[in-house]
Amino acid sequence: xxxxxGGTRVLGGECxxxxxxxxxxxxxxxxxxxxxxxxxxxxxxxxxxxxTAALDAGDCPVPAACHEDTVELSLTGVWLGQGAVLVLAVxxxxxEYGTGTIRTTLAAQPGRVRVLAAKAVVVGxxxxxxxxxxxxxxxxxxxxxxxxxxxxxxxxxxxxxxxxxFGSVLYLALAALVGLGTAAALRDTAAATTCALxxxxxxxxxxxxxxxxxWRERAEELTPSTAGLAIRSTIGLDRLxxxxxxxxxxxxxxxxxxxLVGALVLRSRDA
Numbered sequence: 001x002x003x004x005x006g007g008t009r010v011l012g013g014e015c016x017x018x019x020x021x022x023x024x025x026x027x028x029x030x031x032x033x034x035x036x037x038x039x040x041x042x043x044x045x046x047x048x049x050x051x052t053a054a055l056d057a058g059d060c061p062v063p064a065a066c067h068e069d070t071v072e073l074s075l076t077g078v079w080l081g082q083g084a085v086l087v088l089a090v091x092x093x094x095x096e097y098g099t100g101t102i103r104t105t106l107a108a109q110p111g112r113v114r115v116l117a118a119k120a121v122v123v124g125x126x127x128x129x130x131x132x133x134x135x136x137x138x139x140x141x142x143x144x145x146x147x148x149x150x151x152x153x154x155x156x157x158x159x160x161x162x163x164x165x166f167g168s169v170l171y172l173a174l175a176a177l178v179g180l181g182t183a184a185a186l187r188d189t190a191a192a193t194t195c196a197l198x199x200x201x202x203x204x205x206x207x208x209x210x211x212x213x214x215w216r217e218r219a220e221e222l223t224p225s226t227a228g229l230a231i232r233s234t235i236g237l238d239r240l241x242x243x244x245x246x247x248x249x250x251x252x253x254x255x256x257x258x259x260l261v262g263a264l265v266l267r268s269r270d271a
Contacts, residue, residue, distance in 0.1 A: 074142025
């Protein structure tokens with residue numbers, strides 16, 4: 001009995017690794033995967049460079065008196081980079097429904113939740129890799145541009161800077177998981193992409209249009225991108241509608257909810 005149980009554990013582990021390997025193989029062999037990852041890095045860095053390059057210390061009495069959150073400005077591009085990782089995550093799931101290969105996937109691995117979990121791991125890992133490159137490039141480039149203009153910039157290893165950088169990478173990974181869960185629930189590329197982009201781009205605009213300040217602040221606390229992007233801030237945290245880590249918690253709840261709904265739909269529907 002012990003030998004049989006041990007064999008079952010080995011087979012289960014091999015099955016999980018096989019599912020991960022299969023999902024990794026499918027994603028890495030698609031050109032769109034690498035183009036979207038490149039776009040995520042390029043958009044994140046480019047927007048950060050443009051924003052910091054446009055800042056002029058001459059508008060302040062002295063550069064040291066410019067109370068700008070230079071780290072947050074450098075990470076402006078995270079707002080654009082999220083679009084590329086959202087599309088990548090949606091395609092990782094809905095693309096198989098579009099081509100019909102989802103039937104082959106589920107025939108080879110009947111554990112549907114395991115398939116979704118493997119996709120989440122692979123998409124999350126790729127997003128983290130691209131996020132690290134984009135965030136590091138943005139912070140370094142922004143720091144050099146702002147320092148050359150006379151701004152007092154914090155060190156790369158300061159606690160607030162590290163939190164903003166690490167949190168921004170985590171933000172992108174969680175945004176990708178929201179897109180993946182949405183695609184698993186809707187199974188259609190156009191519908192899932194529209195829904196995900198609405199959540200992260202249109203919903204913040206709509207919440208900002210609320211006339212009542214209290215309602216507007218509450219809406220900002222519950223909007224995934226507005227709440228999550230608070231992680232980039234390093235100064236004036238008391239003026240934010242929600243704290244940095246609390247905001248990431250809100251986005252994490254959206255990611256968990258999207259994956260849960262996606263898993264339930266995936267289990268209950270035919271391929």
